[in-house]
Structures are given as C-alpha cells and as structure tokens.
Amino acid sequence: IYLSNLLIEMYSKCGNLEVAREVFHSIREPNVFSWNILLAAYVRHGRLDEARRVFDKMPERDSVSWNAMTSAYAQKGHMQAARSIFEMMPRKSIVSWNAMIQAYIQRGDLEEAKVLFDKMTERDAVSWTVMMQAYAQRGQLQEAREFFDNMPKPDVISWTAMVVAYAQAGHLREAEELFRKMPDRDVVAWNAMLAGFVTNGHMKQAREVFEKMEKRSLVSWNTMISGYGRSGDLENAVLLFEEMVERDGVTWTAMIQGYALNGHLDQALKLFQEMDLEGVVPDEATFSITFTSILTACSHAGEVPKGCKFFVEFQEDRCLQPTIDHYHGMIDVYGRGGKLQEAEDLVESMPFPPE
RNA sequence: CUCUGGCUAUUG
Numbered sequence: 001i002y003l004s005n006l007l008i009e010m011y012s013k014c015g016n017l018e019v020a021r022e023v024f025h026s027i028r029e030p031n032v033f034s035w036n037i038l039l040a041a042y043v044r045h046g047r048l049d050e051a052r053r054v055f056d057k058m059p060e061r062d063s064v065s066w067n068a069m070t071s072a073y074a075q076k077g078h079m080q081a082a083r084s085i086f087e088m089m090p091r092k093s094i095v096s097w098n099a100m101i102q103a104y105i106q107r108g109d110l111e112e113a114k115v116l117f118d119k120m121t122e123r124d125a126v127s128w129t130v131m132m133q134a135y136a137q138r139g140q141l142q143e144a145r146e147f148f149d150n151m152p153k154p155d156v157i158s159w160t161a162m163v164v165a166y167a168q169a170g171h172l173r174e175a176e177e178l179f180r181k182m183p184d185r186d187v188v189a190w191n192a193m194l195a196g197f198v199t200n201g202h203m204k205q206a207r208e209v210f211e212k213m214e215k216r217s218l219v220s221w222n223t224m225i226s227g228y229g230r231s232g233d234l235e236n237a238v239l240l241f242e243e244m245v246e247r248d249g250v251t252w253t254a255m256i257q258g259y260a261l262n263g264h265l266d267q268a269l270k271l272f273q274e275m276d277l278e279g280v281v282p283d284e285a286t287f288s289i290t291f292t293s294i295l296t297a298c299s300h301a302g303e304v305p306k307g308c309k310f311f312v313e314f315q316e317d318r319c320l321q322p323t324i325d326h327y328h329g330m331i332d333v334y335g336r337g338g339k340l341q342e343a344e345d346l347v348e349s350m351p352f353p354p355e
Numbered sequence: 356c357u358c359u360g361g362c363u364a365u366u367g
Contacts, residue, residue, distance in 0.1 A: 001356090002356055003356090004356095005356050005357075006356060008356095008357095009356075009357070031356095032357080033356055033357050034356090034357085035357085036356095036357040036358070037356080037357050038357095039357085039358085040357060040358065043358085062357090062358095063358080064357055064358045065357090065358080066358085067358040067359070068357080068358045069358095070358085070359090071358070071359070093358090093359095094359085095358060095359050096358085096359085097359090098358095098359040098360075099358070099359045100359090101359085102359055102360070103359095124359095125360080126359055126360045127359090127360085128360090129360045129361075130359075130360050131360095132360090133360070133361085155360095155361095156361080157360060157361045158360080158361080159361085160361040160362070161360070161361045162361090163361090163362095164361065164362070186361095187362085188361060188362045189361080189362080190362085191361095191362040191363070192361070192362045193362090194362080194363090195362060195363065196362095198363085217362085217363090218363080219362055219363045220362085220363080221363085222363045222364065223362075223363045223364095224363090225363090225364090226363065226364055227363090229364095248364095249364080250363060250364045251363090251364080252364085253364040253365065254363075254364045254365095255364090256364090256365095257364065257365070286364090288365085289364065289365045289366085290364080290365075291365085292365045292366055293364075293365045293366085294365090295365090295366090296365070296366070325365080325366055325367080326366095328366070328367085329365090329366070332366095
C-alpha cells in the first residue's frame with residue numbers, strides 16, 4: 001500500500017492523472033494517505049469538481065485532506081468557500097493556517113492575511129516567510145525585513161526568499177550581505193544569488209559565483225545561458241550550452257531566445273528543430289512556452305511565412321491545441337507583418353473569447 | 356508515503 005501510494009504520487013506529479021487514478025483503484029483498501037494523494041492530484045491539476053467528489057467520498061479525513069480542499073478553492077479564487085472550509089475544520093494545524101494565509105496573499109488581501117497571522121497561537125518558518133514575501137512583493141522591503149528579523153527560526157528557504165527579495169528590488173549589496181551570512185546555503189540559495197547578479201546585468205560577478213559553486217544544478221546553467229543571451233554574449237551562451245551534459249526544456253528555450261534577441265532568427269529556428277532531432281521531449285507545458293518564444297521571435301523579425309509554418313506544424317504534426325498565448329503570438333505575427341486581415345480572421349476563428 | 360513558503364526560460 002505504501003508503495004502504491006508512492007506510485008499514485010509519482011504519476012500525478014508527471015501529469016499522468018489517469019494512470020494515477022487507476023493505481024488508486026487497484027488498491028484494495030486505500031488508507032487516508034492514498035485518498036489524500038489522489039485528492040492532491042486533482043487539486044494540482046485544477047480539477048476542483050473531482051477533488052470535491054473525492055473529498056466527499058473519503059471514509060475519513062484528516063487535516064491534510066481539509067487543507068488540500070482549502071487550497072483547491074483558493075486556487076480557483078473562491079475565497080469564501082476556502083474560508084468556510086477553514087472554519088469548518090475539526091482541528092486546524094499550523095499548515096491549515098499557513099495555507100489560508102497564503103490564499104489571502106494570492107488574492108492580494110494582505111490585510112486579512114495579517115489578521116490571521118496575528119491570531120495564530122503558534123507559527124513556523126512558513127508562516128513568517130509567506131508574510132515576509134508578501135510585503136516584499138508589494139515593494140515594502142523594510143516591512144519584509146522586519147518579518148525576517150523577528151522570525152524565531154528562519155530556515156534556508158526564509159533566507160533565500162529574503163535574498164531574492166533584495167535582488168529583485170535591485171538591492172544587490174543587501175542581497176549579497178545576507179547571502180554571506182546565510183548558515184546553510186544549498187544549491188537553490190546559490191542559484192538565487194546567481195540570478196540576482198544576472199537579472200541586474202552583472203554577468204561578470206555572476207560568472208564568479210557560478211565558478212565558485214561547489215554543486216550546480218540545471219537551473220544554475222540555465223540561468224547563466226539566459227543571462228549571456230540577454231546581455232548579447234552569445235559566444236559564452238553557446239559555450240555553456242554545448243558544455244552541458246544534460247539539458248531540459250528551459251535550457252533550449254533560453255538558448256533559442258538568446259539567438260532571437262540578438263537578431264539571429266535563423267539560428268533560433270534551427271535550434272528549435274534540432275530539439276526534435278535530438279529527441280528532446282519536454283512536457284507539454286514546457287514545450288508550450290518554447291513554442292510561444294518561437295512565435296514572438298518570428299513576429300519581432302517580421303517573418304510571417306515562418307510563423308505560419310510553425311503554427312500549422314504545431315497543430316498538424318504534433319497534434320497539439322494552441323493556447324490563448326499561441327493565438328496571441330500568431331496574431332502578432334500577422335499584425336506586425338502587416339497582414340491585418342489575416343490577424344482579424346484568426347481572432348474570429350480562435351476558440352477563445354478575444355479580450 | 357499525502358496538504359502550505361525559496362532559484363532559471365516564453366507571453367503578459
């Protein structure tokens with residue numbers, strides 16, 4: 001049962017909801033964990049109705065089940081429903097409070113989030129960190145820092161989030177200083193510092209950090225490639241790209257974008273095709289993003305025929321449904337290429353309401 | 356073994 005539970009989770013996290021369901025149904029006596037994993041799977045995929053059905057059908061629920069439902073409603077913007085689930089819970093854990101606070105923050109209601117935070121009798125690093133981030137994202141860096149300083153036991157994530165907050169606000173000095181004081185820096189923390197230099201245009205310093213890293217992840221490499229591309233240093237971008245032993249969809253998109261940004265549409269498109277030749281199969285969500293970047297590359301270059309070609313291929317060769325973003329990209333291709341009639345026709349024929 | 360918070364690519 002323990003192994004089956006792991007299986008359900010694995011499949012649901014790879015986007016294989018159907019298989020996850022099958023595994024669940026093959027268990028003779030699912031326990032609370034099995035039910036919760038299935039519930040979480042539906043929530044992750046945004047299937048609120050199915051999640052609700054599972055929740056109602058569960059023989060017993062623990063606080064994990066209730067928390068998952070709270071997040072499910074919150075994620076769909078149904079705050080009143082989320083809140084009433086929260087109120088109905090037999091026993092609230094710290095996670096229940098954290099999830100509810102995070103829900104309000106996502107809806108932009110920092111005031112209500114703060115009310116809940118103040119009501120908590122016990123808080124953990126997550127409680128403090130989500131509040132800290134909320135203030136930082138609203139531009140209240142000093143407030144954010146107060147949460148950080150008042151936090152009894154900040155963990156690696158709290159530290160990293162604060163570094164990111166400074167870096168994104170352009171306060172690299174503070175970011176660096178905090179980073180240096182950080183007790184246990186993991187790869188994500190290093191990557192965050194790296195990205196701080198990159199997004200502020202300091203590739204030289206970024207490179208130093210990159211070289212100094214004891215352990216690097218795919219994200220480290222991707223960050224550097226993207227940064228070199230943005231700063232016009234295609235040579236270094238390509239060097240790193242070729243040096244990589246393992247690449248993911250982000251790597252390819254970053255490199256493609258690097259070419260596109262620097263006026264090499266031909267190379268960008270070539271790389272896109274090379275992805276196929278190399279047998280790279282990113283998941284659909286990732287590929288969708290790569291494809292969006294191809295369309296905007298074509299539109300910026302005024303390449304109507306090429307944009308059309310890829311747009312058609314996307315549907316016919318790969319049998320994928322264009323998303324609203326893809327239509328947007330394709331409409332731009334036509335619009336910027338002076339094909340206003342075609343752009344209008346596409347707007348009218350797309351299966352989305354035009355904004 | 357399941358629920359909440361941190362790093363990279365696209366559009367906005």
